Amino acid sequence: MNLTNDHLADILIGIARAQNAVIEAVERINPGFRSQHAAPLITVAANMRAGDPRMIDLPARILMRLQGRVALDAAQVKADLDRLMSGKPAASSVVSGTSGTTGAAAAAKAGGSGLDFSAKA
Secondary structure, three states, X not given: OOOOHHXXXXXXXXXXXXXXXXXXXXXXXXXXXXXXXXXXXXXXHOOOOOOOOOHHHHHHHHHHHHHOOOOOOHHHHHHHHHHHXXXXXXXXXXXXXXXXXXXXXXHHHOOOOOOOOOOOO
């Protein structure tokens, strides 16, 4: 069986969606769970302080991305997997001066990781 980066990205996104469903179920029973308990622990697991995300941080970063209002971009996850598998470092700078563009979108335009939330827009 040959597992490609596309397949791996789809598997990681599916697992993150299942984890997000559990978080949403707990949030319905106990309002505030997501912001008070889940998000801080996911942030630690995603190693958000690291400037250059590692492969081990990617699943938690995908789950963290699902916690936001912006839709998860499967193509960006695949690009992150390709970059991580190749061993190239992430682009450290985010395009500035793009009004109305989020940090993730600006990073994607710059060729960086859309899952790298440590960069300030």
